[in-house]
Amino acid sequence: MKHSDDYSNEKFKRRAISVEEAQKRVMQYGKPGAAEFVLLSEAHGRFLAESLHAPHPFPHFRRSGMDGYAVVSADTKNCAEDEIVWLRVVDEIPCGQVSDHIIASGLAARIMTGAQVPEGADAVVMLEATRQREERGDVYVGLKKKVEPGNNVTPVGYELKEGQLLLEQGRQLGAGEISVLASFGIHSVPVVRKPRVAVISTGSELLAVDEPLQPGRIRNSNSFMLAVQIREAGGEPYILDSVQDDVEAARRTVLDALSGFDYVVTSGGVSVGDYDIMGDLVRQEGVNLLFNKITMRPGSVTTAAVIDEGLLFALSGNPGACFVGCELLVRPVIRTMLGAQQPFLPRWEVLLGADYHRVNNFTRFVRARTEIRDGRIYAVPAAVDESSVMISIKDSDCLIVIPPGTGQLRTGDKIEIIKLEGGGS
Numbered sequence: 001m002k003h004s005d006d007y008s009n010e011k012f013k014r015r016a017i018s019v020e021e022a023q024k025r026v027m028q029y030g031k032p033g034a035a036e037f038v039l040l041s042e043a044h045g046r047f048l049a050e051s052l053h054a055p056h057p058f059p060h061f062r063r064s065g066m067d068g069y070a071v072v073s074a075d076t077k078n079c080a081e082d083e084i085v086w087l088r089v090v091d092e093i094p095c096g097q098v099s100d101h102i103i104a105s106g107l108a109a110r111i112m113t114g115a116q117v118p119e120g121a122d123a124v125v126m127l128e129a130t131r132q133r134e135e136r137g138d139v140y141v142g143l144k145k146k147v148e149p150g151n152n153v154t155p156v157g158y159e160l161k162e163g164q165l166l167l168e169q170g171r172q173l174g175a176g177e178i179s180v181l182a183s184f185g186i187h188s189v190p191v192v193r194k195p196r197v198a199v200i201s202t203g204s205e206l207l208a209v210d211e212p213l214q215p216g217r218i219r220n221s222n223s224f225m226l227a228v229q230i231r232e233a234g235g236e237p238y239i240l241d242s243v244q245d246d247v248e249a250a251r252r253t254v255l256d257a258l259s260g261f262d263y264v265v266t267s268g269g270v271s272v273g274d275y276d277i278m279g280d281l282v283r284q285e286g287v288n289l290l291f292n293k294i295t296m297r298p299g300s301v302t303t304a305a306v307i308d309e310g311l312l313f314a315l316s317g318n319p320g321a322c323f324v325g326c327e328l329l330v331r332p333v334i335r336t337m338l339g340a341q342q343p344f345l346p347r348w349e350v351l352l353g354a355d356y357h358r359v360n361n362f363t364r365f366v367r368a369r370t371e372i373r374d375g376r377i378y379a380v381p382a383a384v385d386e387s388s389v390m391i392s393i394k395d396s397d398c399l400i401v402i403p404p405g406t407g408q409l410r411t412g413d414k415i416e417i418i419k420l421e422g423g424g425s
């Protein structure tokens with residue numbers, strides 16, 4: 001095989017930019033997505049497309065907080081252990097029913113938790129604090145303790161007044177938000193359409209996951225890993241067939257995908273090897289290369305380009321670098337398109353859980369696991385975290401950010417982590 005190893009050519013000369021600059025460049029393409037309506041039962045995890053306001057107060061009636069008796073609190077002002085006040089019980093109010101009695105002085109209504117407190121009553125006394133007696137067909141309730149106005153009565157609008165902000169645009173819908181929507185009868189929910197993201201692995205060595213091993217070949221794990229990361233970010237991943245290390249075949253597949261999906265994410269072939277076809281592809285005519293080198297490890301060769309107005313993320317094939325590239329670059333673009341209030345993963349200041357010696361001239365994102373020791377959060381770096389290592393990704397719930405030029409770090413040193421969101425156990 002003949003090589004023209006001119007290391008001064010474009011393939012080898014790459015201008016490295018910072019992670020922040022790379023994020024800025026790709027996020028320009030995270031245009032807000034269109035809205036669509038989904039059923040409440042399908043809304044979990046989606047992002048709200050518009051702010052919603054309370055169509056009515058909540059609760060919308062005065063609600064009993066106890067099983068007991070609705071009373072006029074003033075009637076109880078002289079109550080004492082040896083001074084039982086007896087009130088005549090005029091109604092029994094189960095949940096969901098409204099009494100047509102007005103509770104005047106001297107009267108009470110038996111009432112259940114969650115039922116509407118009848119007019120005239122301004123307090124509820126719990127069942128356990130009362131005694132009952134019957135006299136000539138009438139039922140009386142006896143009270144020994146003074147109650148204050150409002151006791152065990154939840155006022156109208158206690159949780160939310162009519163017109164108050166329920167949920168703001170860009171909010172991701174979890175259990176609490178879904179409960180709010182249900183309570184206010186919002187059964188068809190305006191959410192942002194999920195970005196559709198094509199995932200394409202490149203590499204002639206790749207086997208499908210159901211193929212038996214062959215010498216020198218490996219199964220394609222990146223496509224499946226990326227699909228999960230994209231789904232966790234809020235996107236809809238589509239795993240397309242892997243492509244061989246053939247630049248024309250890759251170009252056709254990528255162009256086709258760019259026309260049918262919001263974003264295309266590839267893995268592999270971005271370094272300087274003879275078969276690193278994605279590196280070649282983004283140097284072709286008509287491609288607006290956003291960057292092909294970032295001052296970070298892993299993933300220094302992470303590349304992004306715009307082709308026919310479509311955004312291509314060409315991530316490194318090394319699983320560790322592929323993972324980090326997706327979290328740091330693909331995720332915030334997906335989240336921006338979803339209108340998320342915070343497109344970036346949270347950064348925490350924590351303590352280092354073990355000595356760390358590796359020094360680098362690029363920012364290093366070290367896979368790590370958080371744990372609590374004596375009430376403080378530590379991040380313990382993975383024992384093996386080379387870019388080529390796949391196995392420790394599953395054991396990590398954060399990335400320790402080590403700025404360039406940092407010397408030896410010791411257990412207990414203050415460090416910054418990026419908290420990852422997904423994960424298994």
Ligand SMILES: Nc1nc2c(c(=O)[nH]1)N[C@H]1C(S)=C(S)[C@@H](COP(=O)(O)OP(=O)(O)OC[C@H]3O[C@@H](n4cnc5c(N)ncnc54)[C@H](O)[C@@H]3O)O[C@H]1N2
Binds near residue numbers: 202203222271300315
């Ligand atoms: N001479 C140099 N060699 C390398 C450099 C360099 O600067 N100069 N950079 C190294 C770094 S850093 C990285 S990271 C890798 C980047 O590699 P590529 O993005 O070109 O990826 P590939 O060559 O296609 O594959 C690398 C590695 O990953 C495995 N792989 C690829 N796809 C998958 C997949 N879908 N699932 C699982 N594993 C996958 C592949 O088999 C290779 O082992 O380059 C270094 N070299």
Ligand code: MOO
Binds near residue numbers: 297298302316320
């Ligand atoms: O791009 Mo490589 O992952 O820096 O090690």
Ligand SMILES: [Mg+2]
Binds near residue numbers: 268270271272276317
């Ligand atoms: Mg390569």
